[in-house]
Amino acid sequence: MKAFAHIAAVISLPIFIGAAGCDAQLHVDPFPVAGHKCGLRSDQARSFLPPVKSFPIRVVFDRGFDRDDRAKLNVAIDRWNAFGEKSLGVKFFEAEAPEAAIDMSAMPFATHYCKASVKREKGLVLVKVTSERRWRGGEDKEKAGAVTIRCTTGGDGAAPEMSVAFNVSQGREDALLAEALHELGHVLGLGHSCANEEKRVSKNYRACSDLGDEDPYRIAIMYPELEVHGTYGRVSPDREILHANDMERVYCLYSRLVSPK
Ligand SMILES: [Zn+2]
Secondary structure, three states, X not given: OOOOOOOOEEEEEEEEEEOOOOOOOOOOOOOOOOOOOOOOOHHHOOOEOOOXXXXXXXXXXXXXXXXXXXXXXXXXXXXXXXXXXXHHXXXXXXXXXXXXXXOOOOOOOHHHOOOOOOOOOOEEEEEEEOOHHHHHHHOOOOOEEEEEEEEEOOEOOEOOEEEEXXXXXXXXXXXXXXXXXXXXHHHHOXXXXXXXXXXXXXXXXXXXXXXXXXXXXXXXXXXXXXXXXXXXXEXXXXXXXXXXXXXXXXXXXHHOXXXXX
């Protein structure tokens, strides 16, 4: 079978085990409202992937996710939707009911998903990978907690075709919500908030290594690393909400393409 031509991006989220920090008070950033002028700075001008061309994106769950997992994934979906509806008048995601879940246990995922000679689901498929061996077979990045693959972004009446796979082979379920928020940012067309690869650093894409702890690009959910605490992958609550920079970038990407209501 002919390989699919439009593999836009494969992006994975490495997880680092860190020491637990103190409990800072959670700061919740307001949504940009309709009419707000895009406040993107030039040092994030190259931090984007091609935008999605048709909303809402249908979201299908892997049957491997249990009720708790689905609840967390739905929270991530709801957080992006709440912002999209309020700021852009767009519902980004439409999650299918649990009964519509599909069995992805034998399906190719990550880099193999777009090229597979199987019928892909329309929309976004969320895949749970529970075996380290299977994870490594799908994506050659052992440390990654999750990976997003965008086969197509839709357009001309066609639905986008994408997949996010979560590696839960090492008892990291507690990071699922934080990972899902981050990966859905990629689905929507956000690259990382800063360049973590030397070759991508430029005056239009700030290096992650330059950022202080309080920098908005560091605080963003789209920062390229997720730090978890302890063996069971506890993440800090501020990794489970959208931050000003995440919302600003999505707002800038789509406010040019859709007319805010
Ligand atoms: Zn990422």
